[in-house]
Amino acid sequence: MAWQKIQIKKIENTAARQVTSSKRRRGLFKKAQELSTLCDAEIALIVFSAAGKLFEYSSSSVSQVTERHNQHPQTPEKPEPASLELQLENSTSAVLSEEIPSRKMRGEELQGLKMEELIELEELLEDGLCSIVEEKISDLQRKMIKKIQKARRLKDS
Structure with a gap:
């Protein structure tokens, strides 16, 4: 089977979209792992599927990498914190x-x-x-x- 250049647009067939998502996510995580290993880079990768499922890869810990990102001087200003109700709902x-x-x-x-x-x-x-x-x-x-x-x-x- 030869490689074909595909047009980048939403895949309408739900089953095909899910299969493609799964395969591409696996490839993305593999590339992140390779980059981390080869370049000794700290990487955190977070993916939410269309169904809302969470997939993550991290070379160390997602929380450590995001904390480091938040403390980095080039990080843009953070938006105003969410309401207490929203924070409680998110943590639950x-x-x-x-x-x-x-x-x-x-x-x-x-x-x-x-x-x-x-x-x-x-x-x-x-x-x-x-x-x-x-x-x-x-x-x-x-x-x-x-x-x-x-x-x-x-x-x-």
């Missing part, structure tokens, strides 16, 4: 939206899921496992470098 919805995926990832409440949702969940789990493996490898590499440096210092002294 954030807690609930974090709880539901974690219950699904533990294998709870999977009975009513559609095939697309199961595939999406599988991708999330794979991404999570890849992140964990990469973090472990980085930790091991750092520990190894420290041990090598310590050995060299002991050898030199």
Whole structure:
């Protein structure tokens, strides 16, 4: 199958749009991961699907990267803070939206899921496992470098 240049416009077919979204999101996250690894860049990527589902990738922690962004001197002025009611509503919805995926990832409440949702969940789990493996490898590499440096210092002294 040859690559075709596609016209960039909204895909009208809902199923095709969801499949394209899933594939492109996976590719975007992979590119973000590669950029982070190759260039030692701190990256946070947040995507909301058309259905309102949250997908995120971060080389460290989304909250750490966004906090760093907010403290950066080139960050534009922040808009006025939202009302207390809106903040409470947002925090409640954030807690609930974090709880539901974690219950699904533990294998709870999977009975009513559609095939697309199961595939999406599988991708999330794979991404999570890849992140964990990469973090472990980085930790091991750092520990190894420290041990090598310590050995060299002991050898030199």
